[in-house]
Amino acid sequence: MALCFFIGGSGMTKMPLIEIKNITKEFDGEVILKGIDLTIHQNEFVTLLGPSGCGKTTLLRIIGGFEAPTSGQIDFNGKDLLKIPSYHREINTVFQKYALFPHLNVFDNIAFGLKMKKVPENELMEKVNKMLKMVKLADYAKRPIDSLSGGQQQRIAIARALVNRPKVLLLDEPLGALDLKLRQEMQYELKEIQRELGITFIFVTHDQEEALTMSDTIVVLHEGLIQQIGSPVDTYNEPRNRFVANFIGESNIIRGKMLKDRRVEFENHIFDCVDRGFAKDEDVDIVIRPEDLQIVSKEDGAFNGVVDTVIFKGVHYEIIVMVEDREYVIHSTQQVDVGAEIGMKVAPSDIHVMEIGV
Amino acid sequence: MHESTKRFSYPYIVWISIIIVIPMILIFFYSVIESSNNQMAFRFTLENYQTVLEPLYLRVLWHSFIIAFSSTVICLIIGYPVAWIISRFSVKKQSTLLILFIMPMWINMLLRTYAWITILERNGVLNSFLALFNLGPLDLMYTDFAVILGMVYNFLPFMILPIYTAILKVDQSLIDAARDLGASDKKVFTRVMLPLTIPGIITGITMVFLPAMSTFVIPQLLGGGQYMMIGNLIERQFLLTGNWYLGSAFSMILMVFILISIWIMKKFDSDDVTQKGKGVFPK
Numbered sequence: 080m081a082l083c084f085f086i087g088g089s090g091m092t093k094m095p096l097i098e099i100k101n102i103t104k105e106f107d108g109e110v111i112l113k114g115i116d117l118t119i120h121q122n123e124f125v126t127l128l129g130p131s132g133c134g135k136t137t138l139l140r141i142i143g144g145f146e147a148p149t150s151g152q153i154d155f156n157g158k159d160l161l162k163i164p165s166y167h168r169e170i171n172t173v174f175q176k177y178a179l180f181p182h183l184n185v186f187d188n189i190a191f192g193l194k195m196k197k198v199p200e201n202e203l204m205e206k207v208n209k210m211l212k213m214v215k216l217a218d219y220a221k222r223p224i225d226s227l228s229g230g231q232q233q234r235i236a237i238a239r240a241l242v243n244r245p246k247v248l249l250l251d252e253p254l255g256a257l258d259l260k261l262r263q264e265m266q267y268e269l270k271e272i273q274r275e276l277g278i279t280f281i282f283v284t285h286d287q288e289e290a291l292t293m294s295d296t297i298v299v300l301h302e303g304l305i306q307q308i309g310s311p312v313d314t315y316n317e318p319r320n321r322f323v324a325n326f327i328g329e330s331n332i333i334r335g336k337m338l339k340d341r342r343v344e345f346e347n348h349i350f351d352c353v354d355r356g357f358a359k360d361e362d363v364d365i366v367i368r369p370e371d372l373q374i375v376s377k378e379d380g381a382f383n384g385v386v387d388t389v390i391f392k393g394v395h396y397e398i399i400v401m402v403e404d405r406e407y408v409i410h411s412t413q414q415v416d417v418g419a420e421i422g423m424k425v426a427p428s429d430i431h432v433m434e435i436g437v
Numbered sequence: 438m439h440e441s442t443k444r445f446s447y448p449y450i451v452w453i454s455i456i457i458v459i460p461m462i463l464i465f466f467y468s469v470i471e472s473s474n475n476q477m478a479f480r481f482t483l484e485n486y487q488t489v490l491e492p493l494y495l496r497v498l499w500h501s502f503i504i505a506f507s508s509t510v511i512c513l514i515i516g517y518p519v520a521w522i523i524s525r526f527s528v529k530k531q532s533t534l535l536i537l538f539i540m541p542m543w544i545n546m547l548l549r550t551y552a553w554i555t556i557l558e559r560n561g562v563l564n565s566f567l568a569l570f571n572l573g574p575l576d577l578m579y580t581d582f583a584v585i586l587g588m589v590y591n592f593l594p595f596m597i598l599p600i601y602t603a604i605l606k607v608d609q610s611l612i613d614a615a616r617d618l619g620a621s622d623k624k625v626f627t628r629v630m631l632p633l634t635i636p637g638i639i640t641g642i643t644m645v646f647l648p649a650m651s652t653f654v655i656p657q658l659l660g661g662g663q664y665m666m667i668g669n670l671i672e673r674q675f676l677l678t679g680n681w682y683l684g685s686a687f688s689m690i691l692m693v694f695i696l697i698s699i700w701i702m703k704k705f706d707s708d709d710v711t712q713k714g715k716g717v718f719p720k
């Protein structure tokens with residue numbers, strides 16, 4: 080009872096579990112990580128998000144113990160993690176291509192970690208069978224690995240890691256090889272598993288939708304540096320710079336001028352906004368999400384443009400509007416004709432002002 | 438296979454029948470006939486095989502097996518770690534190292550084996566060296582040791598190469614996964630690396646054991662004239678005694694012996710597959 084309470088409560092109190100301090104990594108003179116500082120809490124679902132080559136997998140491999148950082152420190156539960164060899168860390172990994180042992184069947188794959196720990200036979204049977212049930216593959220215990228589909232192999236890989244009851248589960252783009260439908264299903268299942276077991280997940284992906292769907296915290300990485308740390312909602316709504324705005328979701332990024340607090344000028348129009356703390360007349364980047372631009376009549380628009388293309392996307396139309404030589408992308412359920420001149424409006428809270436950066 | 442591409446294999450089939458199948462049939466034929474003065478007249482007999490089964494010759498067969506077996510085991514013990522070490526280097530260094538191991542094979546086998554005589558003989562390089570420390574001389578030539586040494590030296594690359602290839606095929610992520618799941622270096626080797634490289638080991642064993650079993654050059658040079666392995670026996674029947682019939686019977690026995698060895702190997706290999714799941718082992 081007391082234990083349950085503790086696990087239930089710790090999510091709210093946010094106990095730091097992993098503290099990454101100024102981690103750098105060089106490979107043959109090439110700097111992959113340029114000083115990463117990151118605190119990961121218990122029961123947190125953290126996603127390392129970034130394009131390929133941003134260093135996210137390297138960071139994960141350092142936490143897993145497959146690679147040593149060039150410099151820096153990682154504390155795990157108050158202990159120096161880097162001094163613990165990978166096979167003694169209370170961390171398990173789901174690898175990119177699953178890395179299931181081809182010479183072992185489903186059961187023996189899942190049992191591998193327990194066998195290494197010399198868990199008694201009956202306890203081992205019980206734990207493995209429970210895991211098989213959890214990933215809904217109870218009937219597959221004796222099947223060889225290569226007779227399973229990608230989605231099933233994926234689940235085996237998760238079961239093989241989770242059966243060891245790690246404190247942290249590392250997932251290296253585990254859904255990359257699955258088709259869209261299965262990927263969405265697995266996203267949901269992973270989130271369920273994480274909630275149920277109360278294990279910290281560190282998830283690496285380049286897929287922003289995956290990150291937004293599953294994470295408690297998104298860490299956006301680019302060129303070996305953390306660009307932004309925040310909840311999915313914050314990261315989406317308040318991107319800190321051009322890179323984050325572009326990488327997460329689609330956005331219109333416009334150059335403008337901050338006249339004073341809550342007042343910004345772009346497209347020759349002065350808009351009310353919610354941002355403040357910039358210098359007077361500072362040049363800024365303004366982010367407007369495609370779904371936040373409203374189409375109105377020419378007379379009502381804050382600024383006008385000519386419809387260039389209209390693409391039907393199912394739920395909405397993707398409309399590209401030219402304002403002089405600048406392109407605006409609008410997602411709207413409203414249908415407009417190509418070549419029509421329309422007005423555009425945007426609510427103050429949908430204007431996100433950023434410093435000019437990357 | 439498509440009919441039109443199948444046609445390209447015909448010359449090969451013809452070639453194989455001429456250089457392999459027909460000689461084999463001839464050898465079998467020779468092994469079951471009796472010598473006579475008249476070349477055209479012959480009589481079927483099993484006498485040649487009766488001779489082969491005499492204790493004297495059975496001992497030679499057994500001795501050949503022991504020598505070939507020891508050489509194979511030593512090649513495996515040396516070859517596996519060497520293959521493993523090579524595979525740990527960067528790709529560029531790997532090819533350099535491989536060439537180093539293969540280079541001796543560019544030199545004629547006879548010459549290479551002769552070289553060992555100058556090293557091992559009573560007044561040879563090794564004994565001269567030992568004499569500097571007032572040691573020796575050692576009588577190394579014309580012993581089992583010399584023959585096994587010669588075989589290991591000559592056949593080691595055939596053990597290293599297939600194992601090296603098998604090791605390269607093992608995905609690094611499997612090693613990471615084993616380590617991640619709590620396997621120490623030793624366990625990573627016994628539970629993952631070794632089972633996954635068994636096909637390479639089997640190939641290596643086959644490629645060393647077969648020539649070791651049938652060679653006659655190495656025992657002749659390093660084992661001296663009196664030293665008998667089954668290969669020498671066959672050579673002697675054909676070239677010295679001129680008894681092709683008995684020589685053929687010996688060849689047939691050797692062939693059966695080798696076929697049985699291959700069959701055992703294959704069985705060992707496929708057993709492993711059915712036990713642990715399948716599809717690991719490339720056929």
